[in-house]
Amino acid sequence: MQFNLLKRRNLISGILLAAVGIFAAVYAQRYNMGSLARMGPGFFPVVLGVLLGFIGIALAAVSLFEALDEEPIRVEWRKASIILGSILIFALLLRPAGLILATGISTFIATMADQKLTFYKRALITFAVTVITVVIFYYLLNMRFSLGW
Amino acid sequence: MDMINNLALGAQTAFTLENLMFCFFGVTLGTLIGVLPGIGALAAISILLPVTFHIPATAAIVMLAGVYYGAQYGGSTAAILLRLPGHPASVVACLDGYPMAQQGRAGAALFMTTIASFIGATVGMLALILFSPGIAAIGLKFGPAEYFALMVLGLIAASILSSGNALRGFGMVVLGLLMGVVGTDVNTGVNRFTFGYIELWDGISLLALAMGMFGLSEVVQSANNDDAPKVKDKITLKSMIPTKQEFRDSVFPMLRGSGIGSFLGSLPGAGASLSSFMSYAVEKKVAKDPSRFGKGAIEGLTAPESANNAGAQTSFIPTLSLGIPGDVVMALILGALIIHGITPGPQLITQQPDLFWGLMVSFIIGNIMLVILNIPMIGIWVSLLRIPYAALYPAILVFISIGVYSVNNNTFDIIMVFIFGVMGYFMSLLRWDAAPLLLGFILGPMMEEHFRRALLLARGDITVFISRPISASLLAVAALIISWAIVSYCINARKRSTHKHTNAIKSEAG
Structure with missing residues (x-):
C-alpha cells in the first residue's frame, strides 16, 4: 500500500x-x-x-489508522487563480485607474474561469457587469469613486 | 396585555417605509439565492454585510434575517424541478419533490412547499415570540461563569454535531477563537498577533473573513462546473392547485414537522438541515405505507419543509435572548449587531425593545411577502433558473469588492478579502468547514472576556465553573456530547474494520 x-x-x-x-x-x-x-x-x-x-x-x-480518502486533493489552479486574481486586480486598479477600468478588466479576467464561454459572450458579460456596477454604485448609491475619465 | 403593547411597538417599527423596504429586499434576495443553486444564504449574507454599515441597526437585521428565512422558501424550488438542492436543508426536498415533478405534479409540489414553509415559519415565530422574553429573563441572572459555560456548550455542540469529524470541527472552532484574539486586548491595550500591521489593531475584520471564506471561496468552487440541467416544466397557476387528498395528507405532517423544527432549531448546532432530515425520518416511521417515500409522497416533502422553516425562526431564540448564536448564520447576524455597537445578550430585549419587537413583526410581514412571492410569482423564479452561472459570478465578484471597499473606502480591505479567499479555497480542499471557525471567531472575544471576569470575581479559583450549578450542568452536557462523539467514533471504527475483515474473507473465498 x-x-x-x-x-x-x-x-x-x-x-x-x-x-x-x-x-x-x-x-x-x-x-x-x-x-x-x-x-x-x-x-x-x-x-x-x-x-x-x-x-x-x-x-x-x-x-494514520484511518482509511485513505476516496478522492485525492485536486487543486484547480487555473480556475482558482483567475477568480481570486480578479479580486486582487480590482483592488490594485481601483485607485489608479478608476471604477470603469477596474471593473471592466477584472470582470473580463473573471469570465476566463469559465472555459466554455466564447469571446463574444465574455465581452457581453463584461460590458453588462460594468454598466450595472457604474449605474448602481456610482449613480444610484452615489458612492465616491473616480470613474477613470 | 404586555404582549399586545410589545407587538404594537414592533408594528410601529416594522411598518416604517425604510424597514418595509429592507424587509422586502431581504426576502426577495433570499428567495432568489435560495432558488439559484451555487450560492447559499451564508454567502449572500456575507456579501450583504457591508450594506449594514450604511443603514440603521434594525433595518440591517431585518434585511439579513429576511435573506435567511427567504432562502428557506426558495431552496425547495430547484430541488423539486431539477433535483438540485439550493441549500443544505433542501436536500430532503429532492427526495420526494423531484419524483412529484416527474409525475407532472411540479406545480402542486411548489404550492404545497410554500404553504408548508408558511405554516412552519408561523409556528416557529410563535415559539420565538412566546419563549424569548422568558429565556432572556433567565439569562439576566447569569454571571460570567454561566456565560462562559454556555459558550463552551454552544461551540462544542456546533462543532461536533455539524461536521462529520468531531476533532476537525473542534479544531476549526479553536482556530477561529485564536483568530478572534488578534488585535488590541481590551483589558490591557496590548496589541496581540498584529505583526506590526496597524490595520490589524482593530482585529481581523469580520467582513473580510466572512466574504473571503464564504462568498469568494463559494464562487471559486461553483464556477466552470458542468452545466446544470435546464428546467423544462412550465408552471402555471392552474397546475399549482393541489388535490384535496394532497392537502389532507399534509396537514398533520406539516404540524409535526413544525414542532420538530421549532425544537431543534432553538438548540445550538442543530440548525435547519438536521431538522428537515429528522422530520423526514419521523414521517417515514409514522406513515401507513413507508414504501411511498422517495416516489413522490407529499408528506415527505411538506413535513421537512415545515421543519426547516420553523427551525430557521427558532434559531433566533438563543441568538436574541442570550446572545449565543446556534449556527454560523446567526453568528453573522450577531456580528452585524456588534458592528452597530449593540451588545447582544439577555438585556437586548429590554434595552432595545423596538429592535426586538420590530424584528418579530417584520418576520410576520416577511413571511406574508414570501407567500406572495412564491405562489403568484413563482414563474419568475423558475425562469431565473435558466440564467447560466457564468453570467452571475463575475457580477458577484465585483459586488464583493465594492461592498467591502465601501465600508472604509480602503483597498486594503479588498486585499484582506483576497487573502481570506485564498485561505478559504485551500481550506475547502482539505474539507475544513469554515462555519465553526467563524462561530469561534465571533464568540472568541466575548468568551475571553467572560472567562477573565469569572476568574477575577472568583479570585482566581478555577473551580468556579463547576461549583456554580448552572455553569456545572452546562459544562456537563458539553462533556456528554464529547464523550458521545468519542464513543460513536469508536463504534464506527470497529464496524468499519469488521466490514473490511468480512470483505477480506469474502474476497479470499471468492
Missing part, C-alpha cells in the same frame, strides 16, 4: 493545525501571562494555542 499524501486530508490538517497552535502558543510567550485571578493578555492565546496543538496532533495521529 502506498503512502498517498494527497489522500490523507486529516493527516495534513492535523499537522497544519498543530503547527498553527504551537506557533501561537510560542509567539504569545511575549505577552504577560498574569495569574488566574488577573489574567494578562497572553493567557487566553497560550491556552488556545496549546489546545489547538493537541487537537492537531490527535487528528494527525488518529488519521
Whole structure:
C-alpha cells in the first residue's frame, strides 16, 4: 500500500493545525501571562494555542489508522487563480485607474474561469457587469469613486 | 396585555417605509439565492454585510434575517424541478419533490412547499415570540461563569454535531477563537498577533473573513462546473392547485414537522438541515405505507419543509435572548449587531425593545411577502433558473469588492478579502468547514472576556465553573456530547474494520 499524501486530508490538517497552535502558543510567550485571578493578555492565546496543538496532533495521529480518502486533493489552479486574481486586480486598479477600468478588466479576467464561454459572450458579460456596477454604485448609491475619465 | 403593547411597538417599527423596504429586499434576495443553486444564504449574507454599515441597526437585521428565512422558501424550488438542492436543508426536498415533478405534479409540489414553509415559519415565530422574553429573563441572572459555560456548550455542540469529524470541527472552532484574539486586548491595550500591521489593531475584520471564506471561496468552487440541467416544466397557476387528498395528507405532517423544527432549531448546532432530515425520518416511521417515500409522497416533502422553516425562526431564540448564536448564520447576524455597537445578550430585549419587537413583526410581514412571492410569482423564479452561472459570478465578484471597499473606502480591505479567499479555497480542499471557525471567531472575544471576569470575581479559583450549578450542568452536557462523539467514533471504527475483515474473507473465498 502506498503512502498517498494527497489522500490523507486529516493527516495534513492535523499537522497544519498543530503547527498553527504551537506557533501561537510560542509567539504569545511575549505577552504577560498574569495569574488566574488577573489574567494578562497572553493567557487566553497560550491556552488556545496549546489546545489547538493537541487537537492537531490527535487528528494527525488518529488519521494514520484511518482509511485513505476516496478522492485525492485536486487543486484547480487555473480556475482558482483567475477568480481570486480578479479580486486582487480590482483592488490594485481601483485607485489608479478608476471604477470603469477596474471593473471592466477584472470582470473580463473573471469570465476566463469559465472555459466554455466564447469571446463574444465574455465581452457581453463584461460590458453588462460594468454598466450595472457604474449605474448602481456610482449613480444610484452615489458612492465616491473616480470613474477613470 | 404586555404582549399586545410589545407587538404594537414592533408594528410601529416594522411598518416604517425604510424597514418595509429592507424587509422586502431581504426576502426577495433570499428567495432568489435560495432558488439559484451555487450560492447559499451564508454567502449572500456575507456579501450583504457591508450594506449594514450604511443603514440603521434594525433595518440591517431585518434585511439579513429576511435573506435567511427567504432562502428557506426558495431552496425547495430547484430541488423539486431539477433535483438540485439550493441549500443544505433542501436536500430532503429532492427526495420526494423531484419524483412529484416527474409525475407532472411540479406545480402542486411548489404550492404545497410554500404553504408548508408558511405554516412552519408561523409556528416557529410563535415559539420565538412566546419563549424569548422568558429565556432572556433567565439569562439576566447569569454571571460570567454561566456565560462562559454556555459558550463552551454552544461551540462544542456546533462543532461536533455539524461536521462529520468531531476533532476537525473542534479544531476549526479553536482556530477561529485564536483568530478572534488578534488585535488590541481590551483589558490591557496590548496589541496581540498584529505583526506590526496597524490595520490589524482593530482585529481581523469580520467582513473580510466572512466574504473571503464564504462568498469568494463559494464562487471559486461553483464556477466552470458542468452545466446544470435546464428546467423544462412550465408552471402555471392552474397546475399549482393541489388535490384535496394532497392537502389532507399534509396537514398533520406539516404540524409535526413544525414542532420538530421549532425544537431543534432553538438548540445550538442543530440548525435547519438536521431538522428537515429528522422530520423526514419521523414521517417515514409514522406513515401507513413507508414504501411511498422517495416516489413522490407529499408528506415527505411538506413535513421537512415545515421543519426547516420553523427551525430557521427558532434559531433566533438563543441568538436574541442570550446572545449565543446556534449556527454560523446567526453568528453573522450577531456580528452585524456588534458592528452597530449593540451588545447582544439577555438585556437586548429590554434595552432595545423596538429592535426586538420590530424584528418579530417584520418576520410576520416577511413571511406574508414570501407567500406572495412564491405562489403568484413563482414563474419568475423558475425562469431565473435558466440564467447560466457564468453570467452571475463575475457580477458577484465585483459586488464583493465594492461592498467591502465601501465600508472604509480602503483597498486594503479588498486585499484582506483576497487573502481570506485564498485561505478559504485551500481550506475547502482539505474539507475544513469554515462555519465553526467563524462561530469561534465571533464568540472568541466575548468568551475571553467572560472567562477573565469569572476568574477575577472568583479570585482566581478555577473551580468556579463547576461549583456554580448552572455553569456545572452546562459544562456537563458539553462533556456528554464529547464523550458521545468519542464513543460513536469508536463504534464506527470497529464496524468499519469488521466490514473490511468480512470483505477480506469474502474476497479470499471468492
